[in-house]
Amino acid sequence: MSQVWTTPHRPTPVAAHVPLPGSKSITARALVLAALADGPSRIVRPLRARDTDLMAAGLRALGVGIAEDGPSASPDWLVTPGELRGPAEVDAGLAGTVLRFLPPVAALADGPVRFDGDPRLRERPNAGLIAALRDLGVPVDDGGRGRAPFTVSGTGAVRGGAVTVDASESSQIVSGLLLAAARFTDGIDLTLTGGVPSMPHVEMTVLALREHGVEVTATDRGWRVSPGPVAALDRVVEPDLSNAAPFLAAALVTGGRVTVPDWPAVTTQPGAQLDRLLAAMGAEVERTPDGLQVTGTGRVAPLVADLGDVGELTPVLAALCALADGPSRLTGIGHLRGHETDRLQALDEVLTAVGARVRQLPDGLEIEPGPLRPALLDSYADHRMVMAAAVLGLAVDGVRVSGPEAVTKTLPDFRERWAGMLSAAAGVAS
Numbered sequence: 001m002s003q004v005w006t007t008p009h010r011p012t013p014v015a016a017h018v019p020l021p022g023s024k025s026i027t028a029r030a031l032v033l034a035a036l037a038d039g040p041s042r043i044v045r046p047l048r049a050r051d052t053d054l055m056a057a058g059l060r061a062l063g064v065g066i067a068e069d070g071p072s073a074s075p076d077w078l079v080t081p082g083e084l085r086g087p088a089e090v091d092a093g094l095a096g097t098v099l100r101f102l103p104p105v106a107a108l109a110d111g112p113v114r115f116d117g118d119p120r121l122r123e124r125p126n127a128g129l130i131a132a133l134r135d136l137g138v139p140v141d142d143g144g145r146g147r148a149p150f151t152v153s154g155t156g157a158v159r160g161g162a163v164t165v166d167a168s169e170s171s172q173i174v175s176g177l178l179l180a181a182a183r184f185t186d187g188i189d190l191t192l193t194g195g196v197p198s199m200p201h202v203e204m205t206v207l208a209l210r211e212h213g214v215e216v217t218a219t220d221r222g223w224r225v226s227p228g229p230v231a232a233l234d235r236v237v238e239p240d241l242s243n244a245a246p247f248l249a250a251a252l253v254t255g256g257r258v259t260v261p262d263w264p265a266v267t268t269q270p271g272a273q274l275d276r277l278l279a280a281m282g283a284e285v286e287r288t289p290d291g292l293q294v295t296g297t298g299r300v301a302p303l304v305a306d307l308g309d310v311g312e313l314t315p316v317l318a319a320l321c322a323l324a325d326g327p328s329r330l331t332g333i334g335h336l337r338g339h340e341t342d343r344l345q346a347l348d349e350v351l352t353a354v355g356a357r358v359r360q361l362p363d364g365l366e367i368e369p370g371p372l373r374p375a376l377l378d379s380y381a382d383h384r385m386v387m388a389a390a391v392l393g394l395a396v397d398g399v400r401v402s403g404p405e406a407v408t409k410t411l412p413d414f415r416e417r418w419a420g421m422l423s424a425a426a427g428v429a430s
């Protein structure tokens with residue numbers, strides 16, 4: 001039976017340092033590239049959460065060695081590439097990264113690999129990836145649905161070469177193809193048919209490939225990856241800046257101060273854009289020797305922004321919009337209808353329940369704050385909807401959310417960290 005979490009109400013300013021575990025997106029890329037590399041790689045401070053554990057399990061099912069090494073509280077992952085093989089089953093859970101990054105790896109395996117996952121995974125769009133794999137010479141049986149469940153029947157090699165890809169529904173389709181492409185006989189010359197959301201995540205993929213010694217060129221139509229070895233690489237994973245969003249938002253909502261340490265000076269993580277987005281919403285944002293420091297000024301300003309590059313920040317930013325002192329308009333995020341849930345619909349329901357007036361646009365939301373009221377909210381099995389509910393609960397006494405365990409997807413101890421932040425007296429909240 002699903003739990004219900006009464007989110008803590010906080011009428012006084014918070015003051016906390018909130019260290020955060022590793023980035024989901026960097027951990028996922030590190031695992032895939034290490035699995036395809038020419039020798040063993042060490043991943044230090046990997047995110048350990050449902051999505052990344054499923055990525056590791058999927059790679060193990062394909063023949064990759066992944067072992068824990070180091071202190072038992074936060075072991076490294078040692079990844080030893082092996083001969084990729086089927087038959088295998090990959091449980092993608094609700095992880096878009098597993099759904100889109102592992103089929104091109106499975107295409108390199110000898111034998112059939114079946115992909116499936118949670119009921120909602122079966123609704124997440126994947127036709128662009130399946131069509132591209134077929135065009136690259138890889139048989140995929142998806143029963144004509146363009147979604148999971150599907151079976152990739154690799155023969156141990158992928159021809160690769162020129163391919164035209166529709167990645168309008170997810171940047172992960174591009175990332176998945178690029179990550180495996182150096183191991184295709186002819187590499188890949190990928191042409192996009194249209195737009196692609198979440199460009200920073202594609203840039204993260206390109207950077208990770210280059211760090212592994214892979215030649216990647218941006219073309220005027222897409223990207224080209226040269227065939228060749230993927231060099232083994234030891235790497236330390238940056239903290240997850242998207243998961244910093246609810247904690248930094250707490251400073252804004254309560255007029256307090258939150259610092260997230262180890263904030264990278266340069267990064268491709270979209271969460272890095274929280275500095276400008278929270279500043280636009282009224283926060284004072286400063287990089288200190290400690291990390292990124294966000295201070296609330298007592299005002300939450302409305303936001304008018306295209307969030308197409310930073311879609312995964314939307315639930316928390318939309319929660320802030322419901323607490324702002326004017327109407328907001330968030331656009332460029334039509335693809336969020338294919339995320340863990342239809343996030344535009346879910347945010348409409350949740351923000352309306354706490355008193356906002358919400359209008360869905362084809363590619364976004366208009367949010368007009370209203371008199372706030374307590375409500376029982378649904379998590380829609382979406383980790384970021386739980387985090388959004390927590391932000392609302394700071395300002396609205398009596399916000400409850402069902403299914404809070406959805407946070408296991410990327411931050412299993414979110415509720416403990418949230419409580420730690422609220423109980424810290426200008427101290428460390430971990």
Ligand SMILES: O=C(O)C1=C[C@@H](OP(=O)(O)O)[C@@H](O)[C@H](O)C1
Pocket residue numbers: 024025026028096097169170171172175197198201202311312335
């Ligand atoms: O490549 C990645 O690690 C991700 C890309 C984005 O996906 P979409 O382009 O499907 O939004 C993002 O929303 C997701 O959380 C992680």
Ligand SMILES: C=C(OP(=O)(O)O)C(=O)O
Pocket residue numbers: 094095096097312339340384410
């Ligand atoms: C969209 C997200 O996840 P996924 O990697 O499953 O697409 C997300 O974490 O916000």
